[in-house]
Amino acid sequence: MTSDSTDTSVVVIGGGQAGLSVSYYLKRLGLDPGNEFVVLDRGPGSGGAWQFRWDALRIGSAHRINDLPGLDALGLSFETADRTQPAKDVVADYYERYERFYDFQVVRPAAVTQVVNAGDRMLVTFSDGEGEQTVSTDVVINATGTWGSPFIPWYPGRDSFAGRHVHTAEYADAADFAGKNVVVVGGGTSAIGFLLELESVAAETTWVSRRPIEFLEDGELNLEARASAVAMQDEAARAGKALPSIVSGTGVPRTRRIQAGIDRGVLTARPMFSSIEPDGVRWSNGAFQEADVIIWSTGFRPELRHLAPLKLREKEGGIMVANGTSWKEPRIFFAGYGPQASTIGANRAGRTVARQAIATLSRLKRQER
Ligand code: FAD
Numbered sequence: 531m532t533s534d535s536t537d538t539s540v541v542v543i544g545g546g547q548a549g550l551s552v553s554y555y556l557k558r559l560g561l562d563p564g565n566e567f568v569v570l571d572r573g574p575g576s577g578g579a580w581q582f583r584w585d586a587l588r589i590g591s592a593h594r595i596n597d598l599p600g601l602d603a604l605g606l607s608f609e610t611a612d613r614t615q616p617a618k619d620v621v622a623d624y625y626e627r628y629e630r631f632y633d634f635q636v637v638r639p640a641a642v643t644q645v646v647n648a649g650d651r652m653l654v655t656f657s658d659g660e661g662e663q664t665v666s667t668d669v670v671i672n673a674t675g676t677w678g679s680p681f682i683p684w685y686p687g688r689d690s691f692a693g694r695h696v697h698t699a700e701y702a703d704a705a706d707f708a709g710k711n712v713v714v715v716g717g718g719t720s721a722i723g724f725l726l727e728l729e730s731v732a733a734e735t736t737w738v739s740r741r742p743i744e745f746l747e748d749g750e751l752n753l754e755a756r757a758s759a760v761a762m763q764d765e766a767a768r769a770g771k772a773l774p775s776i777v778s779g780t781g782v783p784r785t786r787r788i789q790a791g792i793d794r795g796v797l798t799a800r801p802m803f804s805s806i807e808p809d810g811v812r813w814s815n816g817a818f819q820e821a822d823v824i825i826w827s828t829g830f831r832p833e834l835r836h837l838a839p840l841k842l843r844e845k846e847g848g849i850m851v852a853n854g855t856s857w858k859e860p861r862i863f864f865a866g867y868g869p870q871a872s873t874i875g876a877n878r879a880g881r882t883v884a885r886q887a888i889a890t891l892s893r894l895k896r897q898e899r
Pocket of ligand 1: 544572580593640642830
């Protein structure tokens with residue numbers, strides 16, 4: 531795509547870890563960035579979902595962040611990144627330098643609103659904040675992550691709550707909850723991080739989880755459990771089912787910080803409340819807990835609204851994806867979807883998906899002749 535043309539061979543939707551990893555391999559396999567492939571990202575800046583994560587999150591306090599392929603050529607690695615600065619800033623800075631170094635020419639802001647099958651071409655429409663534009667392409671690689679699709683489960687009375695519902699995606703700073711009674715829902719590291727941060731700020735915190743928390747004896751994620759959680763995601767993606775939660779498979783690593791929180795009694799999860807009332811939550815034994823805020827660390831769903839015109843969704847609730855390729859539409863690929871939804875998975879997806887996209891382009895060219 532050039533400034534006076536809206537034709538390209540590959541459109542990559544999303545410029546997070548998955549989209550950038552795909553871009554790296556597309557370029558390595560010979561495609562010219564900004565011309566033969568175009569990256570459209572909603573932005574506003576570099577960093578994918580990381581740019582929106584809460585202020586207190588540091589590299590190392592979340593799980594491991596794997597380096598993008600070829601990041602070492604810039605003399606950078608997340609292994610040695612600054613752990614005193616917010617992860618959101620460090621990641622955004624690294625990604626921005628990476629995009630510039632490899633000259634990916636990511637288009638921002640470019641919020642894709644729909645992808646339409648127009649016979650031998652796919653039409654990708656995006657808004658740049660001022661108006662809509664459409665790019666015509668052979669192949670689409672969707673790398674839109676999940677951050678834009680926060681999930682809050684329904685509980686009786688949810689909409690009657692007079693306090694604030696806050697999802698992980700909206701949580702910025704513990705100071706916003708000073709003096710409040712806060713109920714935190716969720717069994718993963720985000721919920722735990724919030725509880726530890728809120729301990730000295732909120733009037734009271736209460737932790738609830740939909741399933742018992744499995745604290746792993748090792749400080750690190752259990753690799754076997756991680757592999758089996760990824761396998762569950764893969765199985766669901768291949769069957770076109772809604773994706774299961776990753777945390778349900780991996781457990782929570784018992785780091786020193788988490789163990790100290792358990793010892794202080796901050797990290798004791800109660801089973802889920804049975805309903806929500808205007809001023810708090812009702813436990814199944816009838817007791818009542820006052821709450822000003824309910825923080826929902828209940829995960830995300832893949833962000834796929836813009837693909838609705840392609841009718842990829844199965845009646846089982848998901849889309850059928852195997853090795854990053856849509857089974858229904860072989861010109862649509864997914865990077866960072868399901869089993870690839872981690873920084874390491876996104877990296878691997880980059881290589882696999884870029885190779886398949888190039889193979890599809892060659893096949894389409896042969897068919898044209
Ligand atoms: P994203 O980083 O979300 O990037 C997607 C990009 O697509 C964004 O830039 C977005 O703006 C863009 N986009 C979305 N929709 C559109 C659209 N319609 N049009 C145009 N652009 C669009 N993984 C780890 O490995 N280590 C961790 O420590 C870790 N911590 C996590 C903490 C939290 C709270 C969460 C929710 C996830 C965490 N993950 C972690 C998993 C995370 O999903 C991956 O790390 C990885 O960053 C995801 O990369 P991605 O490129 O798939 O998605």
